Amino acid sequence: MSKILMKGNEAVGEAAIRAGCLHFFGYPITPQSEVPEYLARRLPEVGGVFVQAESEVAASNMIYGAAGVGVRVLTTSSSPGISLMAEALSYIAACELPVVLVNMMRAGPGLGGILPAQGDYLQATKGTAHGDFHLIVLAPSSVQEAVNLVMRAFELAENYRNPVMVIGDGMIGQMMEPVEFPEPAVGKPLDPGDWALTGCKDRPRRIVNSLYLDPEACNRHNFKLTAKWQRITEAEQRSESVYLDEPCDILLTSFGMTYRICKTAADELRAEGIKVGLFRPITLAPFPYQACRAAADRAGRILDVEMNMGQMLEDVKLAVQGTKSIDFLGTAGGVVPSPEDVAKKIREVLGSAPAKNASPKPAPQKKRKDKERA
Amino acid sequence: MKKIFSATPLLVDRPTHYCPGCTHGVIHRLVAETIDELGIRERTVGIAPVGCSVLAYEYFNVDMFEASHGRAPAVATGAKRARPELIVFSYQGDGDLASIGMGEIIHAANRGEKITVIFVNNAIYGMTGGQMAPTTMPGQYSTTTPGGRNVKEVGYPVRMAELIASLRTPAFVARAAVHSPKEILRAKEYIRRAFSYQVAGTCFSLVELLSICPTNWGLSARESEKWLEREMMPYYPLGIKKEPETAEAEVKRG
Incomplete structure (x- = not known):
């Protein structure tokens, strides 16, 4: 299959x-x-349905309705819009409906800015909305991986009947890269199984509902959802570890596009003989704690790099359990760290002198002194 | 002896949670009879709101959703667009539809979604215990308007049927009441027409039903019927507000 630029x-x-x-x-x-x-143009060509909703609130309830009648459905948004979808996502998770949503993150909080950021990590992985539920969260670091993970997201959503979020940022959304489209694992129409509301012909009626006024029944429902999350946690963790065949001086932890920046920095420093390893979760939820710990065990210390104020950092700390020193390099507001910023920070925490020809450009997080120590 | 009246199979045979004197039961019955008479049970999906009728999914013997507060028209949009062969109706109260769900209902109507909306207006928030609704009458007592609804502070009651009828998109919009046998018959006719337009794939349809709430109005059922007729009906005139046939003609006239 040939690649196309998209x-x-x-x-x-x-x-x-x-x-x-x-x-x-x-x-x-x-x-x-x-x-x-793109979909307004493309979906009618393939007999699909495109609706521009009046708000993200409405859009998220439309996907609740569409998933509830048993069709494969997508919505996409960016940070403030995802906040508006949060309520419906709680209902969708409670009703165990398969939906896929994409969050191309922008800077926050509030209206923030339109440039790339990763400030929705905790919202996506820990506290999307009210009640006990989890999204499966997948973080691509290239356009090709975004394609692969969007396709994979539908499989996961349908296998577990759980909402799945593919979380990128403004960079991944806006940049062009060569991609090819693999043969989909899904592709057949969604099987409405024994749950979708398709009209009660020749069967008892069905109800898509998240109201449990009986506390015991609501308690049981929460335990059921939790048991499902346990199965997801055991089966679906994905991550990538790079340059960890031998012990390294420092491990860079990052996700999404930030990983690409870290990789460039790591390659530059490795050429100078500084052993830099890399770890990134592909599933932000469930977070691959054991894999992260195993990567950390190969490293002298850790530098976590994110385009936020230290959100995945909390999961890295949980994984590492205080066994390693962890430093943090963060940016926000749409400021993207450069490989030089990352390299400079690595040298700083390793106590090695910066190379003479290092970039004179000051790192935007230069004034941050609050070193994170696990 | 000849049987002249029996339970409709479209309602689940169980007691409801509604208060004595409440007219939700009457409206449930009218909707259920209509679905039965049109022979559409096996392809109907209903959507229950948040409010007194939150448990409507327990009673209608068809596939049912429970929606979040006010969003039933958006859920209906998703369901109907995904499976146009389904007959999709939402059942919503005045807090749900006219307050928190104002955006969803207006835009679903304006897009001309081929859905049917049953809108129950009893001029009060029932389930939460009698607070002011957008439809609460001027001067009407509620737990959040202890001195009566002051229109200088909170504005006048919203006439939803007229508001939706003012949209250019063709639709069937009507208002009836369910406090007397005569008006119940008219309500049934409007509900039947509303569903029939959807079956034919013609247009969006909404029937507003003036309803009583003896519990939160603090009146007996009989007094409530009189209050509805005296206080609500002059402000909320009954009748058909819009029909797709005339609306189409209006659009053509420009």
């Missing part, structure tokens, strides 16, 4: 169609508006 947001839309998703409900927001724009 913008991340458009590749996400095409990946959904290739996975057999013919229903999209969404609302425009920068930096992901190319997804609805």
Whole structure:
């Protein structure tokens, strides 16, 4: 199959169609508006349904309705829009409906800015909305991986009947990279099984509901959801460890696009003889704690790099359990760290003098002195 | 002896949770009879709201959703667009539809979603214990308007049927009441028409039903019927507000 050059947001839309998703409900927001724009054009060509909702609140309830009648469905948004979808995501998770959503993160909090950021890590993985539930969260670090993970997201959503979020950032949405579309594992229409509301012909009626006024019944439902999350946690953790065949001086932990920046920095420093290893979770939830710990065990110390103020850092600390020193390099507001910023920080924490020809450009997080110690 | 009246199979045979004197039961019955008479049970999906009728999914003997507060028209949009062969209806109260769900209902109607909305207006929040609704009458007592609804502070009651009828998109919009046998018959006719338009794939349809709430109005059922007729009906005139046939003609006239 030949590669084509595509913008991340458009590749996400095409990946959904290739996975057999013919229903999209969404609302425009920068930096992901190319997804609805692409699908508004493309879905009618393949007999699909595109609806521009009046708000993210409505869009998220439309996907609840569409998933409830048993079709494969997608919505996409960016940070403030995801906050507006949170309520419906709680209902969707409670009702165990398969939906896929994409968050192309932008800077926050509040209206923030339209440039890339990773400030929604905790929202996505820990506290999306009210009640005990989890999203499966997948973090691509390239346009190709975004395609693969969007397609994989539909499989996971349907296997576990759980909402799945693919979390990227403005960079992944906006940049163009060569991609190819693999044969989808899904593609056949979604099996409405014994739960979807398709009309009660020749069967007892079905109810899609998350109201349990009986506390014992609600308690049991929570335990059921938790047992499902346990199964997901055991079976679905994915991560990537790089340059860890031999022990390293320092391990860089990061996710999504930040990993690409860390990789460039690591390659530069490795050429100078500094042993830099890399670890990134592909599933932010369930977080691959054991794999992260195993990577940390190969390293002298750890530098966590994120485009936020230290959110995945909490999971890295949980994984490492105080066995290693952890430093943190963070940016926000749409400021993207450069490989030079990462290299400079590595040298700083390793106590090695910066190379004479190091970039004179000051790191935006230069004034941050609050070293994180696990 | 000849049987002239019996339970409709479209309602589950169980007691409801509604208060004595409440007219939700009447409206449930009218909707259920309509679905039965049109022979659409096997392809109908209903959507229950948040409010007194939150448990409506327990009573309608069809596939049912429970939606979050106010969002039933968005859920209905998703369901109907995904499976256009389904007959999709939402059942919503005045807090759900006219307050928190104002955005969803207006836009579902304006897109011309081929869904049917049963809108129960009893001028009060029932389930939460009698707070002011957007439909609460001027001067009407509620637990959050202890001095009566002051229109200078909170505005006038919203006439949803007229508001939705003002949209350009063709639709069937009507208001009836369910406090007397005569008006119940008219309500049934409007509900039947509303569902029939959806079956034909014609347009969005909404029937507003003036309803009583003896518990939160602090009146007996009989007094409540009189209060509805005296206080609500002049402000909320009954009748058909919009029909797709005339609406189409209006659009053509420009």
